[in-house]
Amino acid sequence: MSAWLMQPRTGGLLLLAAVMVAIYLAAPNNFYLDVAIQIGLNAMVVVGLNLLIGYAGQISLGHAGFFGLGAYASAVLPVHLGVPPLAAPFVGMLVVGLLAFLVARPVLRLKGHYLAMATLGLGLLVFMLLTNESQFTGGPDGMAVERLRIFGERISGKDWWYLITCVMLLLSVWLTLNLIDSPTGRALRALHDSQIAAQVAGVDVARFKVIAFVYSAMLASLAGSMSALYSGFVTPDKAGFLHSIELVIMVVLGGMGSTFGGIIGAAVLTSLPQFLTVFAEYEHMILGAILMAVMIFLRRGLLPAILDALRRRRLS
Amino acid sequence: MSHLKVEGLSIDFGGLRAVDKLSFEIAPGTIHSIIGPNGAGKTTLFNLITGIYAPTEGRVLLDGEEVTGLPPHHLARRGMCRTFQNLQIFDRMTAAENVMLGRHLQETTGFFSHLFRLPAVVAENARTRERAVQLLDHVGLAEQADTPAGSLPYGALKRLEIARALAGEPKMLLLDEPAAGCNAVETQEIDALIQSVAEGGVTVVLVEHDMHLVMNISNHILVLDYGKKLAEGTAEQVRRNPDVVAAYLGQQADAEAAHA
Amino acid sequence: METFLQFLFSGLTVGAVYAIVALGFTIIYNASDVINFAQGEFVMLGGMCTVFFSLWGLPLPVAAVAAVIVTSLIGVALNKLAIEPARGANVVTLIIITIGASIFLRGLAQVVFDKQFHRLPSFSGDAPIDVLGATLTPQSLWVMGGAAVIVVVLWYFFTRTTFGKSILATSHNRLAARLVGINVELVLLTSFALSAAIGALAGILVTPITLTSFDAGTMLALKGFAAAILGGMGNPLGAVVGGLLVGIAEAMGAGYLSSEYKDAVAFVIILGVLFVLPSGLFGRRGTERV
Structure with a gap:
């Protein structure tokens, strides 16, 4: 029984759900719920991105591009193509998946810094497209998003969106953990450590990189769509370089190759600026200093460091 | 021939x-x-x-x-399968997982089964693991099955590579x-x-x-x-x-x- | 023809700045395997420090020299306080440390200076020079000339002086360098100082044309990184060629296509090049050893 609880897929998911309920009950006002929703949406992206970066070892500095495309899918599709708002996120996810699939092979042939550059370039191209095609996207100022309706009911309250975000995050984590503990997950981790040994064992390395890339892109797109529907407004910044970097920082901060670590990374990096605003103009200096300090002293990330500390206490 | x-x-x-x-x-x-x-x-x-x-x-x-x-x-x-002169080990995986990867081509479930963790995947994981542990036993590493491969000594890694190569039934x-x-x-x-x-x-x-x-x-x-x-x-x-x-x-x- | 020449001049001017930023990336990468995303901040600091030092009463040349010195010291501090303690961390972790440093320096500039745009007077006036029908500003000449001088001095330093050669040796094999008695710490320190110094110089030269502000570094770091990758990471010639190409692509894109998509042109070219040459134009192409 306790072994069953210690499994990430069971115990971890239960713990995550418990934390979600606790936050809902403890949140003193809607502001905290709003931050929690932002965290949840970022965490969805990070969970997928972690599969790509942490498990498969393939860096991407452009995933905000997919997030942005998803966000604009739920804004643009209903207005310009008459797609119902409820279907738009899924249509967007399919389109983004297809797009990611088309670019994945040539991009993922690249290694290390070259891969970083290529993904960065792709993200920037998406950003420029969203910024400049203003007849569809409203340009740099962004555009309003039609509210989501389910059975004629308008879904706009924080409570509704908190529920939706929690369910979708739990689902993403469950699916991702499933992948990790399967032949697909083993192939991804193997190609991270030794691409050649994986190939020799019969792993079609290119194919598995594509799988991780497309999967993470589609999750990012879905989270982007949800964020647009939730806030009722989209701007190109969502697809920008800084957001891409933030997402990667969340992965590394929480702990590469740790799905729940990524969620912690998302929670810390999303809420930190909210709390740092009290430092007014010193905000950026403090954020930069915290980032450097965490990465220097806890270089494997927050969750692995916490788990190590717990283990040491249990041993002593 | x-x-x-x-x-x-x-x-x-x-x-x-x-x-x-x-x-x-x-x-x-x-x-x-x-x-x-x-x-x-x-x-x-x-x-x-x-x-x-x-x-x-x-x-x-x-x-x-x-x-x-x-x-x-x-x-x-x-x-065809091989081992490497200067080891190519999956350091961050356990010894058993290294050998399990060697059975990649023997595993038949597809991506969507993995994604939703269909019962076939659970059964297959168990089978793969069982065979991997057998092979580890064969090369004298059964005790270290759940040890991260990166922390095994050189001689053990040599044998781990052989076990992984054999796992593919070459x-x-x-x-x-x-x-x-x-x-x-x-x-x-x-x-x-x-x-x-x-x-x-x-x-x-x-x-x-x-x-x-x-x-x-x-x-x-x-x-x-x-x-x-x-x-x-x-x-x-x-x-x-x-x-x-x-x-x-x-x-x-x-x-x-x-x-x- | 005149318009082409006009675009070429403006491309070469920004390209020269990108080339220097890319060289900064290259120097640090070769010495430490670190991709320093705070490289753009050095350029910003060069410009901003000069602006404020002269506002505080220093004559422009003195302010410029002081700015280069201050920026170099910041580069050295970055190495001592953030890079050296993280030695051995994985590449992505190191990248995030330098991004943290860049956020920190941006924040610092915002606190110490301000959030406004600033400019410096042109060094030798604004009378345009006519070249085959196209016009060239004296400041553009300063930028291109300054970049050329930096490249030549660096080339001399790395290939003709013993210390410069020992830095190159370290970049090829750190252990061997240590064994033959090269002071690797000193090499790292010099690389960061040098990289910061040339970044600051580029910032000073270009500020009369492009203006500067506390957040001017991000885009420059991106372009410099793109240029270094295009040329082949670690190759100084590649960095210079890459920088000029990105600058020219941008200027031609802005001139002939649309100014909104000027950046897109450069990135599309880079993606195209990488698909054909996965390690850039002049990158090392090695077979994998197993």
Whole structure:
């Protein structure tokens, strides 16, 4: 029984759900719920991105591009193509998946810094497209998003969106953990450590990189769509370089190759600026200093460091 | 028909010819050793046969079919597997997971089954794990099944690589210095392991410096020097070949004399 | 023809700045394997420090020299306080440390200076020079000339002086360099100082044309990184060629296509090049050893 609880897929998911309920009950006002929703949406992206970066070892500095495309899918599709708002996120996810699939092979042939550059370039191209095609996207100022309706009911309250975000995050984590503990997950981790040994064992390395890339892109797109529907407004910044970097920082901060670590990374990096605003103009200096300090002293990330500390206490 | 046939195989690295117009054949179910001094091109030859390098010229035929330039994972599907001289271990995975990965091609469930963790995946994971633990037991690593591979000692990693290669149920197994860095007892264990693999009908191709091991178990030996074939034949024929004695064994004798 | 020449001049001017930023990336990468995303901040600091030092009463040349010195010291501090303590961390972790440093320096500039745009007077006036029908400003000449001088001095330093050669040796094999008695710590320190100094110089030269502000570094770092990758990471010639190409692509894109998509042109070219040459134009192409 306790072994069953210690499994990430069971115990971890239960713990995550418990934390979600606790936050809902403890949140003193809607502001905290709003931050929690932002965290949840970022965490969805990070969970997928972690599969790509942490498990498969393939860096991407452009995933905000997919997030942005998803966000604009739920804004643009209903207005310009008459797609119902409820279907738009899924249509967007399919389109983004297809797009990611088309670019994945040539991009993922690249290694290390070259891969970083290529993904960065792709993200920037998406950003420029969203910024400049203003007849569809409203340009740099962004555009309003039609509210989501389910059975004629308008879904706009924080409570509704908190529920939706929690369910979708739990689902993403469950699916991702499933992948990790399967032949697909083993192939991804193997190609991270030794691409050649994986190939020799019969792993079609290119194919598995594509799988991780497309999967993470589609999750990012879905989270982007949800964020647009939730806030009722989209701007190109969502697809920008800084957001891409933030997402990667969340992965590394929480702990590469740790799905729940990524969620912690998302929670810390999303809420930190909210709390740092009290430092007014010193905000950026403090954020930069915290980032450097965490990465220097806890270089494997927050969750692995916490788990190590717990283990040491249990041993002593 | 020969299991593997190499015809006029050559590769250049920026003007340097590492393997030079090499031709040989390997009969099924035999132990075939490739020896030669350091830099003779043995590992390069392995890399050519297993599709890691594309040859500058020449052909490789597996079961009579041309496979020149096919990527390693295609060759794996045709039953070819190998180990590496300077280990290629999945450091962040446990020993058992390393071997489980070796069964990649035996696993049949698809991506969507993995995503939703259908019962078939759970059953398959269990089967793969069971077979992996058996193989670990076979190479004497059952105790370390759940140890991260990165923290295992060198000798254990050598055997882990063999277990991983065997997990794929290869028809041809290429071993690159399996006994390097192993003590006498471990070498003997590897010796027995290789023989039992060959008795199971697997063709074994061996690159090895331990002459004792090579002479003991090989059905056929190919001697390389500067990327060229120096001699070929049974252990006895090779041992008596004056060129080999001059180029290789003599050299080793020198080295041993200098050592003593 | 005149318009082409006009675009070429403006491309070469920004390209020269990108080339220097890319060289900064290259120097640090070769010495430490670190991709320093705070490289753009050095350029910003060069410009901003000069602006404020002269506002505080220093004559422009003195302010410029002081700015280069201050920026170099910041580069050295970055190495000492953030990079050296993280030695051995994985590449992505190191990248994030330098991104943290860049956020920190941006924040610092915002606190110490301000959030406004600033400019410096042109060094030799604004009278345009006519070249085959196209016009060239004296400041553009300063930028291109300054960049050329930096490149020549660096080339001399790295190939003709013993210390410079020992830095190059370290970049090829750190262990071997240590074994033959090269002071690797000193090499790292020099690389960061040098990289910061040339970044600051580029910032000073270009500020009269492009203006500067506390957040001017991000885009420059991106372009410099793109240029270094295009040329082949670690290759100084590649960095210079890459920088000029990115600058020219941008200027031509802005001139002939649309100014909104000027950046897109450069990135599309880079993606195209990488698909054909996965290690850039002049990058090392090695076979994988197993």
